[in-house]
Amino acid sequence: MVAANIARKGMGRILDGIIKYRQTLRPALLEEFQKVATGPSPEGLLLTCVDSRVVASRITQAVPGQLFIVRNPGNLVPHHNCFRNNVTVGGECGALELACSINKVQVIVVIGHSDCKAMNLLYSIRNELKSPSKGPLEDWLRFHGRGTLEQFKKLESSSGFDRKLVFAGAQHSEDDFEAYIDPRNEFKPSDKFSQINTLEQLKNFLTYPFLKERLNRNELEVHALWTDIYKGEVYMFSFQEKTFVKIDESTYKTLALQCV
Structure with missing residues (x-):
């Protein structure tokens, strides 16, 4: 009752x-x-977390017909191998094909956020991965979050969480990129973990043949955003500055120039 x-x-x-x-x-x-x-002529696809506090359409002030929005726990981009030979059919793969291959959107954006419950869970069990999983959420995070765990171990091994990380190509196959995670040390470790996770997802777009072709022809670009849900601030990862930069009136023009 x-x-x-x-x-x-x-x-x-x-x-x-x-x-x-x-x-x-x-x-x-x-x-x-x-x-x-x-x-409708959608301009982009946003892949974000299912967290009820993340309101991507309001943050971006999108109007109907402007954006595709895909949500899953932890804003994870499954590797294309997960969908080969019809072993697994997932909404993410279908959404990427619909948005980028059929509708020819020009940009894909992964949006991570602070206090991400999915990332907090993966962070909390990062040293217990040999123990049995407790449910489907853990299974999902363990499987698709392996790269995030490996990158965080590298960062954690540095004395002040100040190690430079190298991520696999995002825009083009040959273009690995470097990143400094939270260089001002403003966020707690689990939020640094979330930022790493957001960047780690970018490489998986290149595993999809229909995305790789458009990326290598400069017909499509990928970006990472991260939002501090408690302060309402949104950050964009700058490939030039190699870190997340807060989007405000003082940084807008510089960040806009980094977009095709």
Whole structure:
């Protein structure tokens, strides 16, 4: 009975939101929907975490028809090998093909965030990986987060978490890139772990043949964002500065020049 009450309370909040939407946002959104009804032209794909505090469309102020948004625990990009020979069919692979091969979007962005519950879990069990997994979430994180774990071990081995890390190619097969994680030491280790995870995902785009071709022809670019959900700040990884840079009025022009 208690569970049923909780379910009704939760659904009640959703219904309240729909009524509020009808009374406030629906008229304006209808105009937006009508503009893209006959031919939406999405400009990019955002791959972000399922965390309920991450609201990618609001952070980017996206309008209907502008962006594809894919969410999973830990904003992980599965390696293309996971989908070969139809062994595993996943939404991420299908979404990437739909957005980048069929709709020809120009940019893919992975968005990580602070206090990521998925990354916090993987961080907490990083030294217990020989123990049996406790459920499907751990299975997902252990399997797809192996590269993140390896990179964090390198960072953790340095005295002040100041080691330069090298990540496999992101934009092009031959272009490995370097990164300094939180050089000002503003974030706790689990958040540094999350930033590493966000960058580690970029290499997997090149494992998809239909993405690799467009990336190597400079028809597609990939980027990493990371948001501090408690301060409301958004950071972009700068391949030039080799670190995450806060996006604000003083950095906008410089960061924009780094985008195709």
